[in-house]
Amino acid sequence: MGFISQIFNPPKPPAAPDYAGAATAQGAANVETARLEGRMNRPDVFTPYDQTVVTELPKDRFQMDYTLRPEYESQRQKQAAIGGQYLDVAGQRLGELPSGQFDLGALPTFQGAVDRTGFTPLASTDNLTDYANRSEKAYYDRAFSRIQPGQQMEKTSLHTDLINSGLPVGSTAYNDAMSRLEMTHADQLSGLAQSSIAEGQRMRQGLAGEAQSMRQSQLAEASMIREMQNQARAQAMADALLQRRLPMEELATLTGSPSVGSAGLGTATTGLNVPGTSIAPPPIMQGAMAQGTDAANRYANQVAGYSSGMNALGNLVGLGMSL
Secondary structure, eight states, X not given: OHHHHHHTSOOOOOOXXXXXXXXXXXXXXXXXXXXXXXXXXXXXXXOSSEEEEEEEETTTEEEEEEEEOHHHHHHHHHHHHHHXXXXXXXHHHXXXXXXXXXXXXXXXXXXXXXXXXXXXXXXXXXXXXXXXXXXXXXXXXXXXXXXXXXXXXXXXXXXXXXXXXXXXXXXXXXXXXXXXHHHHHHHHHHHHHHHHHHHHHHHHHHHHHHHHHHHHHHHHHHHHHHHHHHHHHHHHXXXXXHHHHHHHHHHHHHHSOOOTTSSSSOOOOOXXXXXXXXXXOOOHHHHHHHHHHHHHHXXXXXXXXXXXXXXXXXXXXXXXXXX
């Protein structure tokens, strides 16, 4: 009878799991787990230097009170007093800070190009040519004044010798001898003229070189003076900037008073410095999903058994009809 009743009563599918309820329960469990984990990760901490006490507040808030041990609290108060004195001095020095724009006009003028005022003027081409001509003429006249008496004496002596030799003035031999002497004298004067020209050019080059050397010396001296003036200007600017910057640096030092915690007070500790504790929330959603999967598997097995029974019954009916 049980078998027959099962044939005519197929299995019913299981009710669907309440996934929405499981999700709600999972969210609530997550929140509570987070709260518990937060409380466990905020312990009261006590060290030889300080202590941190945690107080729970409404709406998942908390308060952490950090206090020093009495002996270190005394040091903190002394340091705070020193810091207050620093700030008092800083307030007094505040009026010393420069408020105006930095004035470059008070500095020595920057020297750019070299000042050529007072330089020895360079000789022009006309000046050099005139100097060469005068030098040439002076050289020629000086040498000619020494040569001319000698040439005149040679001419007189040759004239006397020719007359004494029986060669009258105007004779061919006389004229030839005198012509040769005059040619010799002309060659001497021509050589003197060439020497005079060379001397004039030498004096010209010497004057040009001397003027150039003088100009270079003056330029070097003027450049050195300009460099010294610019260095003096740079030093004056550095000094002015230092005087402007020093009050600011002193004020920055005064306002940066000593900090508490570094002068033998140790390192401030809080509950957040301790190793954290992690808690996993209960797997409510995973359990609901696993329960649904198990029910679906059971229903599938029941449907499979029902189908097998129906197939067996069909086979028996067919066999009876054949007999």
